[in-house]
Amino acid sequence: MSDTKRRDAEDEEAGETKGLKKHHFTPLELQKKQLDKLLEKIDKPVLIPERSNQTRAPKEPRDYVKNVQGSSAGAGSGEFHVYRAMRRREYARLKNMELESKEEREQREHEEKIKAMRAADEEKTEKNRNKRQRRKQRARNNSLSKKKDSSRSSEGNEDEESEGEHSQDDRKDNKRSKRESDDEDK
Template identity: 45%
Template sequence: MSSTDKPTKTDPQSTRPLKKSRRALSPTSAQASQLQALFSNPTQEIRLPPPQSSSSTRKPLPPPPEIVTNVQGSSAGAGSGEFHVYKAARRREYERLRQMDEDLAKEKEVEDFEARRREREREDAERTRKNREKRERKRKNKGKAGSGSGGGTEGPGLVIHDDD
């Protein structure tokens, strides 16, 4: 067998696809290859991961324990291992307090937003009501003025006469 019997990619008559590189050279080319793979089979279903908000990425803290196991007695001195137990308990408590403060701030922010939204809706409704009343007064006044002149409510316009 000679080298002409077996088609290679360098051979112009070859129908084999180009060998794909195993890694992307840049983030842009990585994204381009991902898009190319998606567009190669448009009937394939694409599963997207659920969107993650900043609050959902952090796991909720467990509730504080009902019974605290490592309680130090009043007459006992602190041993060398107690420091780390104390630090861990203090860290958990500060994290719990920080989470409570964040939740309170978030609730206040939502409440303020709702109050501002209700105020805007009330102002919009008031403005709409005033404009409606103004239009109705204008219509009523226009009707009165038009009936007094005897011409009706129709204004001047283009009159076409059919002279056949």
């Protein structure tokens, strides 16, 4: 059997006839067809447009009204549609104005919130900085007092016993003052 006859037989088995063209595609078939077309030329770059996030603002209201309704008792059959279109445009315009004011208000609130957070952070940072400075100053004062005590003890002619008593008293005073300053920091 030749190749063409074999292909025709396979197509008939699959339920497809070669001469019949299908015009009404399902969404799945359309998508498959588009993908197959794209994959035929795989080296060609594909342009995918980006979707804009902004909605189109409705047109500005006109200065003049074309469709002025008369004062006759009966209105024509088309007047309702004209009225409905005008009403829809007006509602769209009002909705757009409300959205803009809402976005502006939210933006202001967001900026105020960020300002408040930054101020709180700065305040906390300043407080911690002062606390560190006090600790450093206290450490310097303690080291200076220790140096003075050691220089006094080496210079003085006092008894060793009295020096021991003074140094113990100084240590107790230093510990007590340190505890008090820690309590003040808290």
